[in-house]
Amino acid sequence: MAVFTRCGIKEDVTDDRFETMSRQGSFMLGIEQFIRLQTPQPPLGETPCCLAADFDAAYFNPAFFDAYDIHCPDNIARAANKRQAEYFAGRWLAAKVMENFGIRNFKLSADTRGCPQWPEGLLGSLSHGDDHVQCCVGERKHFRAIGIDVQAPITEDAARKLQMRILSSAERDLLAQSELPLNTAVAMSFSAKESIYKAIYPIVRRYFGYRSAELIAIDEAQQSLRFRLDAELTELPGCPAEVSLSYHCQPERLRTTLLLKTGS
Template sequence: MISAAEADFAKFIQPEINQHSFSPAVLASANFDKSLFNSALYDQHDVYCPPAMYCASPKRQAEYFAGRYLAAQAMSYFDIHQFTLRADAKRCPQWPSTLVGSITHTNDYAACITALKTDVAAIGIDAQDMINDARVERLQSRIIDKAESSLLSQNELSPALGLSLCFSAKEAIYKALYPYVQQYFGFSAAKLHSIDPSKQTLTFRFDPALWVLHNDRNTLQLNYLCNDQRVLTYLILPASMK
């Protein structure tokens, strides 16, 4: 019989581990109910809470906890337990020396993807709530240029879905490359090159000056998943492609 605390926690978050669709990476993901969050969960589940997070809003604490809790679930698949997942000054998670990983969250969804460095050179994941029609016009010029917009329209994607995918994909690219580049780069560094809705893939050309893994290609292919509420994009670069 489960305890009352376990039952309450199950109401807050129920992680799912996907070991197949993202191979050789592992994805831990979950919806969570931030209204049920209690800061005591950090200690109860051995999730490291940085000092600055104690001053954050309950909403931000819930999002941070969900991401780091799922990171622990993903790392346990690789037999890494009770690892203190800290972040650098730029909030980039500092993974165990044997792993690469990436974390994302929205207001009520979080995910973490991890893989062995021997299998994967770089990895990035990003979830975004669908951009509504009212915000598309205001945000479009900040995220994509006219050529990218034209390419999306040719694939008959709605403006909201197309922009949401590009926004998410460029964030995923940043998360994958930043640990190696160690410098900020904006949305213009990666340009949408092609999209295949049937395979749910996006291909981007990127600035070669950003690439430090000596890949001889100048494109990156990401996969995506989407529903009416959100989009999820992820980049997995195999180690054999270094």
């Protein structure tokens, strides 16, 4: 047995593993240069555990997968460095979140549609983009669904094109009545719809597009959005008719969060 320190946490590794890691130069890979945890660990209870981290894909080394014993599926092994880095960062962060639930060395797997598989009694969601990753997990006794999405800012030109793809004319009219600039409003709606997909897919177990959730209200004071889900979804067991999401806009990114409480 040898003791290996990563991110300030000491862990035991078998001699064989230590040797493999030494051979790969894992001790010099500098994961601290690659990824940095951003948020302090919150208390548990009825609040989900949400952590964020910034990473730098330029410092990503595919050898991290072996060194940190994170499975790299074939499609990820064949993907570009950026996708490998964000995939690894998501798994790394999910394992950190799990430590808050007393689960060590958690390995996040996914089903054939990419839906993350959480341990019994828990559910969660993750999102990454532009060298940033967030992961949010709660207990099933408190939450029916969790979906999060982070989105980089978009230009007004991009927003004009995107809105035609993802929003109905009624939704576009609603956004136009708000005080929000067009690029923020469209990026936020896009992000909200992706959060909805991540939260609702595990319930309905089928793909659904951007027209399956309709924006019906914006509360700028509360920073929340309300959506009505399509009848094709709501007729499926456990699917809610409407959902509310919170949004949070920062200059570097925008985040939407769907937390559907049990009993709601």
